[in-house]
Amino acid sequence: MKFKSLTVYLLASSIFLLCLLSILKIMSTLQGIDFTNLNISQNFILGICLSLGLLVVGNKLNHFIKIFSFTSVFTIFYLYINESAPIWYYISVFIVILFFSHKVKNYNLNYLKEDFVSEKIIFDFITLFGIIFFAFVILFPFYIMLVTSFKTQIALLVNPLDFSLDFKKDLSDLFKSYFVIFDTYNFGRYILISSFVSIGTVIITLMFAIPAAYAVARLNFFGKTFLSSSILIIYMFPAIVLVIPLYTVFSQLGLRNSVVGLLIVYTATTLPVAIYMLQGYFKSIPKEIEDAGIMDGHSWFGIILKIIIPLSLPAIASVALYVFMIAWNEFLFSLMFLDNPKSFTLSRGIQYLTGDAETPRQYLMAGSVIVTLPVLIIFIYFEKYLVSGLTAGSVKG
Amino acid sequence: MSDTLSKIEKRTAYTLLLPAVFLVFSIILFPIFANIWISFKEVSLKDIRIPEPRAKKIVKSISDNNSELKIVYKLRNSSLIQKISDVEFKDKLPSNVIPVDLDSRCEFKSKIIKCQFGEWEAKYRENFEVIIKNENNNEIDKKVIKSQKPSLSGKADNILLTTNFTLKNFKKVFYEDDFVDLLLTTFYFTFFGTIGAIFFGILAAQLVNQNFYGRSFMRSILLFPYVGPVVALAYTWTLLLDPNSGTFNALMVNFNIFDEPINLLGQKYMVMNIFGFELKLRLALTTVIFFEIWRYFPLAFLFILARLQAVPKDLYEAAEVDGAGPLKKFVNITLPQITAIISILFMIRFIWNFNKFEDIFLLTGGASGTRTLPINVYQQGFAISDIGMGSAVSIVIVLLLIIFMFIYFKLIGRKANEI
Numbered sequence: 001m002k003f004k005s006l007t008v009y010l011l012a013s014s015i016f017l018l019c020l021l022s023i024l025k026i027m028s029t030l031q032g033i034d035f036t037n038l039n040i041s042q043n044f045i046l047g048i049c050l051s052l053g054l055l056v057v058g059n060k061l062n063h064f065i066k067i068f069s070f071t072s073v074f075t076i077f078y079l080y081i082n083e084s085a086p087i088w089y090y091i092s093v094f095i096v097i098l099f100f101s102h103k104v105k106n107y108n109l110n111y112l113k114e115d116f117v118s119e120k121i122i123f124d125f126i127t128l129f130g131i132i133f134f135a136f137v138i139l140f141p142f143y144i145m146l147v148t149s150f151k152t153q154i155a156l157l158v159n160p161l162d163f164s165l166d167f168k169k170d171l172s173d174l175f176k177s178y179f180v181i182f183d184t185y186n187f188g189r190y191i192l193i194s195s196f197v198s199i200g201t202v203i204i205t206l207m208f209a210i211p212a213a214y215a216v217a218r219l220n221f222f223g224k225t226f227l228s229s230s231i232l233i234i235y236m237f238p239a240i241v242l243v244i245p246l247y248t249v250f251s252q253l254g255l256r257n258s259v260v261g262l263l264i265v266y267t268a269t270t271l272p273v274a275i276y277m278l279q280g281y282f283k284s285i286p287k288e289i290e291d292a293g294i295m296d297g298h299s300w301f302g303i304i305l306k307i308i309i310p311l312s313l314p315a316i317a318s319v320a321l322y323v324f325m326i327a328w329n330e331f332l333f334s335l336m337f338l339d340n341p342k343s344f345t346l347s348r349g350i351q352y353l354t355g356d357a358e359t360p361r362q363y364l365m366a367g368s369v370i371v372t373l374p375v376l377i378i379f380i381y382f383e384k385y386l387v388s389g390l391t392a393g394s395v396k397g
Numbered sequence: 398m399s400d401t402l403s404k405i406e407k408r409t410a411y412t413l414l415l416p417a418v419f420l421v422f423s424i425i426l427f428p429i430f431a432n433i434w435i436s437f438k439e440v441s442l443k444d445i446r447i448p449e450p451r452a453k454k455i456v457k458s459i460s461d462n463n464s465e466l467k468i469v470y471k472l473r474n475s476s477l478i479q480k481i482s483d484v485e486f487k488d489k490l491p492s493n494v495i496p497v498d499l500d501s502r503c504e505f506k507s508k509i510i511k512c513q514f515g516e517w518e519a520k521y522r523e524n525f526e527v528i529i530k531n532e533n534n535n536e537i538d539k540k541v542i543k544s545q546k547p548s549l550s551g552k553a554d555n556i557l558l559t560t561n562f563t564l565k566n567f568k569k570v571f572y573e574d575d576f577v578d579l580l581l582t583t584f585y586f587t588f589f590g591t592i593g594a595i596f597f598g599i600l601a602a603q604l605v606n607q608n609f610y611g612r613s614f615m616r617s618i619l620l621f622p623y624v625g626p627v628v629a630l631a632y633t634w635t636l637l638l639d640p641n642s643g644t645f646n647a648l649m650v651n652f653n654i655f656d657e658p659i660n661l662l663g664q665k666y667m668v669m670n671i672f673g674f675e676l677k678l679r680l681a682l683t684t685v686i687f688f689e690i691w692r693y694f695p696l697a698f699l700f701i702l703a704r705l706q707a708v709p710k711d712l713y714e715a716a717e718v719d720g721a722g723p724l725k726k727f728v729n730i731t732l733p734q735i736t737a738i739i740s741i742l743f744m745i746r747f748i749w750n751f752n753k754f755e756d757i758f759l760l761t762g763g764a765s766g767t768r769t770l771p772i773n774v775y776q777q778g779f780a781i782s783d784i785g786m787g788s789a790v791s792i793v794i795v796l797l798l799i800i801f802m803f804i805y806f807k808l809i810g811r812k813a814n815e816i
Contacts (some may be wrong), residue, residue, distance in 0.1 A: 026648060026652075029648065029651065030644070030648075035651075035652075036651055036652065036653070037652065037653070038652050115720065115722070116722030116723065116724075119722040119723045119724045120722070120723055123723040123724075127603075127604055127607055127609070130600060130601070130603075130604045131604060131609070131615060134601055134604070134615075134618075134619060135615070135618060137691070138618055138619065138621055138622055138691075139618065139621075141630065141633045141634060141637060142621065142625075142633075144633060144636070144637055144644055145629065145633040148636065156642060157642050160642045160643065160644055160647040161644065161647050161648065161651060163644075208416050208417040208420060209417060211413035211414070211416075211417075212413055212414050212416070212417035212418070214413060215409070215410040215411075215413040215414045216414075219406050219407075219409060219410035219413075220403065220406060220407070220410070221406070221407045221410035221411060221414075222407070224410075227414070227418075233802065234421060234425055234426070236748055236798070236802060237425060237429060237795070237798070238749075238751075238752030238754075238771070238794070238798075239752075239754070240752055240754045240771040240774055240775075240791070240794070241428070241429060241432060241752075241774070241791040241794050241795050242424070242425060242428040242429070243774070243775075243778070243791075244428075244432065244435065244774065244778050244784055244787045244788050244791060245427070245428035245429075245431035245432055245435060245788070246424070246428050247445075247778075247784075248431075248435065248440075248445050248784060249428075249431070251445050251446065252445065252446075252447060252555070264420070264424060265424055267420060268420045268421055268423070268424030268425055269424070269425065271417055271420060271421055272421065272425075275417060300409045300413070325624060328626065329624075329625075329626040329627060331626075331627055331628055331755045331759075332754055332755055335758075336779070346626075347626055347627075347628040350628050350629065350632065351628055351759070354632060361636055364632055364636075365632075365633070365636070367629075368626075368628070368629030368630075368632055368633060369629075371626045371628065371629050372625050372626055372629045372630075375624055375625060375626060376621065376624065376625065379617070379620070379621075379624045380617055383617055386624075387620075387699065
């Protein structure tokens with residue numbers, strides 16, 4: 001039993017350390033350091049030795065003395081095994097090993113005798129590994145996107161691994177791609193159109209959705225159950241099956257190459273979710289408050305305007321943000337409807353840039369950063385509202 | 398009293414609902430039915446424009462003092478395939494100016510030249526000339542003549558409104574050689590994309606549900622791929638995976654994991670040798686599926702996390718007292734608590750992935766074995782410009798969707814309401 005848990009511990013911890021060191025090595029390679037070998041087997045054995053040493057020493061030494069001495073020794077070993085590199089790399093290796101030694105502080109020989117300990121070890125390391133894995137896998141593309149926008153095509157073709165930024169350069173040199181896409185590719189205009197379309201969609205959607213959601217939530221009328229159950233079914237119908245008829249009809253009406261056409265389509269496609277989300281919230285408002293409003297002689301519109309809207313501002317905010325994000329990120333309809341660069345949205349503008357194979361990639365990535373940044377900022381800032389919006393959007397669907 | 402009140406209530410309800418319902422009907426439901434109509438027609442992209450008669454006016458001087466002018470109208474039918482009937486032409490002349498030897502199809506009345514051109518075949522062109530002169534032999538201002546635009550009108554069939562129907566589109570859809578392959582690709586993409594997203598969603602939710610430093614930060618990061626614009630993310634991936642100068646391949650070659658760069662998005666098959674068995678992996682499709690998982694596991698994560706946080710803590714404590722290990726706790730407590738949400742998520746994601754267009758379009762454009770049904774709608778309708786075919790494929794999608802939704806509501810519709 002003890003032998004089994006010991007093996008599990010050694011394997012799990014050294015694989016985890018190996019992952020940490022490999023990710024560090026990959027990231028350093030991208031800073032222009034010339035590594036060509038991950039030294040998997042050597043580093044793995046090093047990891048096993050380190051974990052074993054930490055385990056055996058256990059609580060016999062002061063925690064800080066223990067981790068510092070182990071870390072120093074193993075950093076020197078690591079230095080010896082791997083290629084030479086600048087000093088900051090070794091400092092990072094030191095920090096990583098220090099972090100690792102600190103993380104395994106709970107493990108000692110006695111701990112391995114507990115019940116279910118191998119399962120616990122596996123779960124612990126899956127958690128640690130998972131955090132590193134998810135953070136790396138998710139952030140890596142975003143990192144590449146951001147850094148590429150500061151590089152030049154030629155530098156990247158010469159060495160596709162060198163993403164180091166030269167901060168000694170002029171700022172205007174560093175941000176050159178951003179200046180270029182605003183000057184020659186008209187991105188200022190695209191931003192304006194995208195913002196106009198997105199904000200317009202939010203306003204019109206709310207104007208249509210609030211009364212409708214109120215009616216569904218509160219009033220009795222013929223066909224209510226049918227309507228409320230069909231809202232979500234309608235939401236399930238995908239844009240791709242609407243595209244051809246809308247394209248033909250909008251072409252004949254002359255709405256195709258216009259921002260108005262986009263506004264109409266975006267509003268219609270976001271309305272079902274908006275109504276669904278709002279009516280759920282409206283139902284949770286106590287009816288007595290409205291009865292008081294009726295007593296005061298308000299009409300239905302007065303009740304919506306003076307009672308419902310002020311009380312449900314958080315829900316309205318989350319719907320607004322959700323709709324804004326859908327409209328800002330929308331691509332299919334802007335691809336189909338817009339073919340005049342004068343009315344491009346940001347997404348369509350970037351897609352148009354890629355149509356020309358000669359467009360240097362840093363411009364493309366600068367455009368991508370510009371379209372991504374507002375959404376991420378809004379998301380981080382209003383995360384609470386947005387997450388509740390996202391979940392309310394289809395927990396019941 | 399109460400009767401009139403309920404009447405008022407009904408009327409208010411309808412007025413409040415009307416704008417939203419009208420919009421949704423005209424933009425979402427109408428097109429679904431319009432698809433059925435179009436799919437039985439032979440329409441191509443260029444037929445969509447309604448043919449109209451057009452005229453370009455050129456003014457030439459034929460006398461010295463410009464008292465006589467020649468106007469050439471370059472008339473044409475804008476359509477290359479459809480005729481226009483009852484073409485009527487009108488142009489206005491300034492006072493004291495009259496036409497000379499007017500064409501027999503035309504008449505001049507109260508300063509207006511009015512012509513009946515009858516029927517114009519497709520591609521019809523004519524240079525129609527009118528000579529005008531000033532009654533008092535004074536000069537005619539060329540600019541005035543030029544600035545007056547002629548008006549034309551005519552009757553043309555709107556090809557969308559005619560009643561010739563054909564089954565050709567559906568025959569083509571179903572008897573196309575690779576229809577089965579198309580369905581299979583769509584199915585692989587949908588199924589594995591959904592399963593993968595849910596798997597990683599469970600993993601991520603299980604992670605974030607534990608206490609560690611930077612937990613809320615981690616939760617925001619996990620949602621990044623889902624909230625980011627698809628265009629930016631897809632192009633970042635294409636750059637990353639580019640075989641010639643992409644970072645991913647460069648890294649792999651640099652660390653000797655790959656012998657040579659692999660075109661992950663442009664290679665249809667990769668032959669792998671596992672234990673002596675030759676395995677043909679659909680490489681580009683797999684890459685696209687991974688992108689799909691990367692982009693949509695956050696949604697699964699969010700729902701599962703919300704569910705996990707609602708699981709009462711004492712359940713776990715009780716289990717611990719009973720001597721259950723982490724695995725047992727996960728299998729016997731966590732999993733049963735999230736099966737309902739997983740089945741709902743599976744259906745939602747299945748339906749959405751089934752309709753996914755943008756991701757595949759931006760990554761591969763449907764090449765190298767990644768052509769799914771939605772991509773086919775676009776390719777038929779806009780690349781080959783056969784609108785009728787595109788609609789027919791849409792109809793196939795809608796039918797399959799209705800089947801999925803039927804299954805969904807039959808199986809878990811009731812369960813969904815209990816949550």
